[in-house]
Amino acid sequence: MVIIESTDEEEYDTSLLVIIVDTNIYSWGNRILQMSNKTESTSSTKLGSSLIGFNTFVEHLMVFINLHLMLNQENQIAVISSQIGEARFLFPEPHQSQSTKSEQKSIQNIILGKLLHLDTTIKETNQESTSSNFSAALSLSLCYINRIKKEVPIIRPRIFVLNISPDASSQYISVMNCIFSAQKQSIPLDTCILSQQDSTFLQQASHLTNGIYLKPQRQENLSQYLISTFLMDTYSRKLLQCPTLKSVDYRATCFCHKRIVDIGFVCSVCLSIFCSYSSSCSTCGTKFSLKIEIPKSRKSLSQPSSQEQPTNNKDKVEY
Amino acid sequence: MIEEDEKGLRPSLQEERKIRDRRLRHDDKRVRRGMQRHLCLVLDFSKTLLLQDLKPSRYHCLLSTCEAFIKEYFDQNPISQLSIIITKNSKAEKISELSGNPSRHIQAMKDSIATEGEPSIQNALDVALSTLCYVPKYGSREVIFISSSLTSCDPTDIQKTTIPQLQQEQIRVSFIHLAAELHICKFIAEHTNGSSKVILNEEHFQDTIMLSCQPPPSMGKVEASLVEMGFPQRYTSTIPTLCICHEKFKYSGYICPRCGSKSCELPTDCQICNLSLVSSPHLARSYHHLFQIPLFQEFNWRDSDSIIKCFSCLLPSLNTSQLYFSCPRCHQVFCLDCDLLIHESLHNCPGCENNFDQSHNNDNDNNNNNGNGNSH
Ligand SMILES: [Zn+2]
Ligand SMILES: [Zn+2]
Ligand SMILES: [Zn+2]
Ligand SMILES: [Zn+2]
Ligand SMILES: [Zn+2]
Ligand SMILES: [Zn+2]
Numbered sequence: 043m044v045i046i047e048s049t050d051e052e053e054y055d056t057s058l059l060v061i062i063v064d065t066n067i068y069s070w071g072n073r074i075l076q077m078s079n080k081t082e083s084t085s086s087t088k089l090g091s092s093l094i095g096f097n098t099f100v101e102h103l104m105v106f107i108n109l110h111l112m113l114n115q116e117n118q119i120a121v122i123s124s125q126i127g128e129a130r131f132l133f134p135e136p137h138q139s140q141s142t143k144s145e146q147k148s149i150q151n152i153i154l155g156k157l158l159h160l161d162t163t164i165k166e167t168n169q170e171s172t173s174s175n176f177s178a179a180l181s182l183s184l185c186y187i188n189r190i191k192k193e194v195p196i197i198r199p200r201i202f203v204l205n206i207s208p209d210a211s212s213q214y215i216s217v218m219n220c221i222f223s224a225q226k227q228s229i230p231l232d233t234c235i236l237s238q239q240d241s242t243f244l245q246q247a248s249h250l251t252n253g254i255y256l257k258p259q260r261q262e263n264l265s266q267y268l269i270s271t272f273l274m275d276t277y278s279r280k281l282l283q284c285p286t287l288k289s290v291d292y293r294a295t296c297f298c299h300k301r302i303v304d305i306g307f308v309c310s311v312c313l314s315i316f317c318s319y320s321s322s323c324s325t326c327g328t329k330f331s332l333k334i335e336i337p338k339s340r341k342s343l344s345q346p347s348s349q350e351q352p353t354n355n356k357d358k359v360e361y
Numbered sequence: 362m363i364e365e366d367e368k369g370l371r372p373s374l375q376e377e378r379k380i381r382d383r384r385l386r387h388d389d390k391r392v393r394r395g396m397q398r399h400l401c402l403v404l405d406f407s408k409t410l411l412l413q414d415l416k417p418s419r420y421h422c423l424l425s426t427c428e429a430f431i432k433e434y435f436d437q438n439p440i441s442q443l444s445i446i447i448t449k450n451s452k453a454e455k456i457s458e459l460s461g462n463p464s465r466h467i468q469a470m471k472d473s474i475a476t477e478g479e480p481s482i483q484n485a486l487d488v489a490l491s492t493l494c495y496v497p498k499y500g501s502r503e504v505i506f507i508s509s510s511l512t513s514c515d516p517t518d519i520q521k522t523t524i525p526q527l528q529q530e531q532i533r534v535s536f537i538h539l540a541a542e543l544h545i546c547k548f549i550a551e552h553t554n555g556s557s558k559v560i561l562n563e564e565h566f567q568d569t570i571m572l573s574c575q576p577p578p579s580m581g582k583v584e585a586s587l588v589e590m591g592f593p594q595r596y597t598s599t600i601p602t603l604c605i606c607h608e609k610f611k612y613s614g615y616i617c618p619r620c621g622s623k624s625c626e627l628p629t630d631c632q633i634c635n636l637s638l639v640s641s642p643h644l645a646r647s648y649h650h651l652f653q654i655p656l657f658q659e660f661n662w663r664d665s666d667s668i669i670k671c672f673s674c675l676l677p678s679l680n681t682s683q684l685y686f687s688c689p690r691c692h693q694v695f696c697l698d699c700d701l702l703i704h705e706s707l708h709n710c711p712g713c714e715n716n717f718d719q720s721h722n723n724d725n726d727n728n729n730n731n732g733n734g735n736s737h
Contacts, residue, residue, distance in 0.1 A: 128715045136675055178714035184707055185673035185699045192698060215652060218645035219708040226706060246642060292627075294592045294641035304594070304618035305636070307587040310397055310500070312651050313440070313644050319587060325651065328585040 056116040057275045058190050058199040060183040063103070063132070063157070065123040066174040069207040069237070070096045071165045094261045096164060099236070100157045102264040103204070107153065109273060111146045118197065120186055121153050122179045123160065129179035131186075132156040173210030176203075176243070180220040187229060198276050199229050200253070206236040209243045211300035221247045230254075232272050236261065242291050249290045297325060397588075398441035398576055399459060399496040400434070401489040402427065402466075403506040406449040409540070410476040410509050415563050419509055419539055420476060422563055427507070428467050430570045435463045437574045438647065440628055440639055445470055446488050450478035451514035453485040459492060461628050480508070482545065483515035486523050486534065494530050497586075502532040504555075505573055508546060509539040519545065527553050533577060537569055576650060591618045591636040593627070605632045615640075649708035656704075657686035660694050671696035673703070673711040691716050 077093050094102075111117055121132040130136070133153050180201070187199040201224065224231055230253035233244040240257065248255035258267040274282060296303050296317035306315045314325040322329045404423065415422040434443060444459040445466055457469040486504065493502040527534060527549070535555035536546040542559050550557040560566040593615035601610035605622045606629065614623040620634040628639045662669045662678055662685050669685065670677045672693040678685065684697045693712030695703065703710060 129711075131675065134675055136670065175715065177709065178711055181703075181707060181709045181711035181714050182673050185671075185695075185702060185711060186675070188698060188702045189671075189674035189676055189696075215645065215648045216709045216714055218642060219649050221642070222646055223702075223706045223708070250642060289597060290595050292592060292595060292640040292642065294644065303592065305589065305591050308590045308644065309585065310497075310588050311585045313397075313647050314651075315590075315641075315644065316587070323585070323587075330586050 055275060055277060056114055056118070056194070056197050057110070058118045058120070058187060058194075058197045059110055060120045060122065060187060060199070060201045061103075061107070062122050062124055062129075062176070062179045062183060062201065062203045062205075064174050064176075064203075064205045064207055064236075065125050065157070065160045066207040067126065067160070067164045069174070073206070074164070092260045092262060094236075094264060096161050097158075098262075099204075099264065100154070100161070102268065103157075104150065104154060105265040106268040106273065108146070108150065109269060111149065113273070118190060118194075119149065120183070121156075122182055122186075123156075124174040124176050124179035125160075126173070127175055129175050129182055131182065173213070174207045175213075176205075176207075176210070177213040177216035177220060180217065180224075184220060184223055184227075184229070187227075200232060200276060201229060202232045202234070202272055203244060203247075204234050204236060205241055205244060208237070208239065209241050211295050214243070214295055214300075217243050217247070221250055224251050228252075230276060232256075234258065234268065234272065245290055246292070397500045398438050398503060399493055399500045400441065400443045400503045400505060401446055401459075401492055402431075402443060403446045403448060403453075403485045403489060403504060404470070405480040405507060405509040405539075406447045406473065406476045407480045407510045408449075408477050409511075412509075415539065415566070422566065423507065423509070423539070424470065426563075426567050426570060427470060429567065430574070431463050431466050431470075433571060433574045435461065436646070438576060440637075440643060440647075444492055446485055446492075447473055448480040448482075448485040449476060451481045451484070453481055453488045455488055455492065459496070462626075479512055479514045480510050481515055482506070482508075482513040482549075483517070483519045483523050486519075486527065486549075490523070490526055490530060490532065493532055501577065502530065503577065504532060504534040505570070506534060506536045506546070507539065507570075508536055508543065511540055511543065513543070513545070520548070524549060524552055535573065537566070539566070588637065591631065591638045592641055593618055593624070593638050654703065654708065654710045654713070655689050657688050657695060657700050660685040660687040662694070669694055671699055673699045688712050 073093060073095055077095060107119060107121075110119060120134065122129055123132050133149060133156070135152060183201050187201075190197060191199060221231070224247075229251065231244075231247045231251040232253045233241070233248050233255045235241055235244065235255075235257040245255055247253065254271060256267065256271055258264060293302050293304050294306055294315045295301065296306055297314045298316050298318075298320075301317055303315065303317045306317055307319055308315055309323040309326065309328060309330075311328045312323060312326040314323055316323075320330075404427065410418070410420040410423065412419050431443065434441070440461065442459045442461050443457075443463075443466055444455060445457045446453055446455050448454075456473055457466045460466075485506065489504045493504075496502055532553060533555045534549050534553045536542075536550055536557040538546070538557070538559045540559075542557055547557045549555070558569050560569055595613065596616050597613040601612050602614075602623060603609070604611050604614050604625050606624050606626070611623070611625060614625050615627055615638060616623055617631040617634065617636060617638060619636050620631060622631060622633045624631065624638060628637070628643055630637055663681055668677050668679075671685070672695055674696060676696045676698075685694050686697070686700045687694045688710050691710060691712035693710075693715075695712075
């Protein structure tokens with residue numbers, strides 16, 4: 043019985059890989075600055091040489107995409123770019139009436155063409171707040187996976203994020219909504235971080251969905267990292283040792299300043315988190331009573347300030 | 362011959378049902394909800410549970426449905442609490458204290474196997490009252506009574522004693538009847554803003570109770586407050602240290618940000634300093650109730666000549682039976698499957714997300730022929 047079951051699962055080992063590529067023109071523009079600064083000051087530092095530009099990144103990514111399509115004839119792919127303010131499908135193309143499956147060669151050419159077109163728009167900027175629209179990209183991925191799963195029920199879907207931009211705390215709620223939806227549908231969310239800062243969003247996302255989170259040290263070997271870590275499907279992962287996270291930052295972000303807090307004040311009506319006490323909730327507009335109640339503490343209930351406490355209940359109370 | 366799917370519904374009927382469910386779930390948006398819920402689940406464990414009109418028996422059906430309900434309740438209401446009360450032999454007994462630990466409730470429910478005698482609605486509600494009256498005023502207080510018997514053994518007049526107390530404590534009592542509706546239950550539900558429903562079959566039972574997972578609109582004046590809460594980090598140490606919940610040496614755990622003691626699970630209350638400890642994803646699970654996406658309107662695409670595609674999954678329109686819907690905010694068009702996914706699981710509109718920073722300049726061609734739901 044066991045043998046039959048395992049061969050069954052091996053037989054249908056087709057995967058749907060949805061790749062979210064961070065094509066934020068400013069993040070990649072700053073990368074050019076970073077790389078030239080590094081080579082100017084200390085020409086032989088390892089750090090400088092371990093960063094790669096957009097063109098090199100695309101080369102590595104195409105190697106990975108080709109291998110995925112070669113692994114299995116039936117394997118499917120979708121590529122979504124997350125840019126400043128919007129996310130859009132690179133493949134399949136939204137305005138062409140082709141099917142989701144085509145020749146591997148043409149898939150390659152379409153993706154490569156789209157990505158290299160984006161390369162021409164890369165700009166350098168000093169602006170700090172240039173975040174990509176990651177929540178939109180993730181929403182599109184989940185809808186697309188839902189459709190392909192209806193068409194090919196046995197397909198194993200997963201999402202792979204290649205990220206370079208900083209987290210946008212304004213997207214926190216919508217990103218979390220996506221993560222919970224992926225978690226419920228058992229869609230793993232893998233992450234490869236190309237910047238030098240960790241992403242709290244993607245750490246939580248990978249941890250909650252049983253995906254892999256990786257920040258490669260030497261980016262000039264990116265395709266090696268991609269092939270050895272992110273190519274295997276969800277079934278093979280059960281048999282292999284995958285990178286795991288030692289600690290996960292589950293601290294909250296306050297709604298008022300988007301600041302990280304470890305003790306916060308939570309509105310009892312809407313659960314918004316604030317870093318300091320205020321007299322009303324800016325999310326739902328509720329006015330708070332002046333006293334801060336400590337949850338589940340019986341003392342605060344019997345205080346004289348909470349009026350009209352029914353007295354006829356007292357005979358029933360058992361302490 | 363009529364084709365049926367695995368649920369025994371004809372495809373077209375199932376489609377209709379999907380649409381109806383969709384409307385049902387979103388009928389009352391924009392009401393304020395008590396997010397921190399305190400619920401007493403009362404189970405009628407009288408001898409009538411042995412009847413086999415539900416398959417395999419009322420008892421087994423009740424057990425499996427309640428287990429699914431408890432899991433879903435904590436999934437959708439992460440910092441809420443629940444307590445189970447069972448009533449049999451004209452008595453009522455609390456089998457699990459108000460807490461946020463789903464596995465403990467399910468175990469307690471499975472451990473109490475004996476079903477005998479008659480239920481007592483009044484005794485059960487009195488136990489629920491004495492449990493819920495300690496709950497802080499900012500939490501919502503609810504009772505869900507799953508009634509199987511057609512009789513009740515009450516010590517005094519329930520209309521004179523218990524009902525006024527329920528009203529005073531703002532406790533909402535809802536009934537789900539496995540057999541038929543009792544007059545007194547309807548009376549109680551009406552006077553406490555609750556509901557009273559009779560189930561038709563096993564599946565309807567499941568659907569009915571699952572509707573209670575969504576937080577009910579809050580009653581009357583809400584006493585709101587800011588609650589201080591801690592968001593501990595998960596930390597793995599090289600040498601095991603003592604946890605305060607089990608008093609055992611463990612490698613990993615959550616460190617209380619106020620006093621530094623270690624707990625094994627979230628959510629919990631720190632046993633040393635009494636700070637409520639939750640993780641931020643726990644809270645974030647509830648935010649979709651706050652920022653709900655609007656219902657999509659049916660989009661009359663058959664008038665337009667060109668093929669349209671779903672915005673989020675690119676599904677093209679091939680035959681005329683396909684339904685498409687458009688978002689009233691971003692005017693993008695979505696297929697039925699995406700609409701269901703967006704409203705029931707995702708809780709983000711992909712089109713609105715895309716307009717996040719640049720709200721004006723994204724009016725595209727879909728905008729012009731935005732019909733208003735005239736189906737064929
Ligand atoms: Zn703040
Ligand atoms: Zn609020
Ligand atoms: Zn412990
Ligand atoms: Zn503490
Ligand atoms: Zn769709
Ligand atoms: Zn929209």
